Amino acid sequence: MTTILHLVGPGGAGKTTVGPYLARRLGWAFVDLDQHFMSREGNIDAVIEASGYLGYARRNVAVYREVRSALTRPTVLALSSGFLTYPEDVDAGYPTLRCAIEIDALTSLLLPAFELEACVEAIVRRQLSRPYLRGDSASEERRIRERFPKFMAMPCARFRSDAAPDDVASQIERFMRR
Template identity: 40%
Template sequence: MDLHVFLIGPGGVGKTSSGPHLAKLLGREFVDLDEIFMSGPGHIGRYIKNCGYAQYVRENSKLFFEHIYQRTSPCVCALSSGFLIAEEEVEIVELNKSAVKKKGHSVLLLSHSDPDDCAKIVVARQVGRGLNLRQEIELPKFLARLPVYLSLADQVTVFRGRPEGAAHSIFTQLNDAQSPTADIC
C-alpha cells in the first residue's frame, strides 16, 4: 500500500499506543499529529485555553499539511481526535477530510463492536488521563461522533487488548484488503 495509514477516532481508542507497532509491521515511520503540535505550538490544553479551539483547529490542520500531507514516503499517522470532527472551523475540517481520503487509508480502532460498551471503555480511558474530563459529558459526545468516524473510516478494527495485538489486527486486515480474491467457477 503506497498510501499513508491514518489512525482516526476519539482520544482513548489506542491510536498512539498501537501506531508505533503498526508502523514497525509495515516498515514505516510512525507520526503522531499531537506530538507534532506539542513540540511546536505547545501543550494542546493550554493552547486551546489561551488561543481558543478554532485557532487550535487551524494550527493543527496547518501542521498536518506541513509535516504529513507533503511526505513522499508513506507513514502511519495518528490523527488528533478532533482533526476530522469539530464544530468550529467546518471548512478546515472538510479540507482535512478530503486530504485524508486523497492521501491515505483511514483506520478506526474500536475496543468493542457494541457502541455503548465501546463508549464506556474509551470514555473511562479518557477520564482516567487526568484532563478534567467528565464522563457525563464525554459519553454522549463519543456516541454522537462515532457514526461520523465510522463514515470516514476505510477500515474498522475492533480489538481489545494490548497495543501490539491491535496493530497486528490492523495489519492483518490491511493485508487481507490488498490480497486479490480468486474467482471460483
C-alpha cells in the first residue's frame, strides 16, 4: 500500500498551504482532496446546494477512495475541512475509514492555535479573506466552534499552523522521520 501522510483540520488551518512545502521536503507527491473533488464534481458550494451537505459528504468519501486507490507513490494528502467530522452514517464504511485515518501514525492535524478562542479568531479571519468562499463571519465561527472539539479529540499528531508554511512543514517532517 502507498504511504500517505494525511493533513487534517478545519478550513483555513493551512493544509493546502503547508502541504506542498511538506511534499517537496519529503520528495513526495501532494494531493488536495478538494481540488480532486472540484475537478470531478464541480464547485463544492454548488454540489452542497444541489445535493445537501450529506450528499456532498457521501460523494467526497467516494472521491477520497478513488484518489487513494490511484496513488502510486508516497503522498501528502490534504483532506477537506469537514472530512473527519461527517456523520457516522454518511457511508457504510466511513466510521472505519475515519478511525484508520485518525489513528494513523502519519496523520497530522493543523490548527492555528490549540485554544478555542484563538483558533476561532484565526480561522474566521483566514476564511473571510478568501474571495472564493461565500461564508460570513457567523457561519464560519459556528462551524469552527462545532468542529474544534472534534479535532482536539483526535488521537493524531497536532501542529500549530501559525508559523511560516515551510517552518510548519519542517516540524511535521521532523516528527514524521522520528
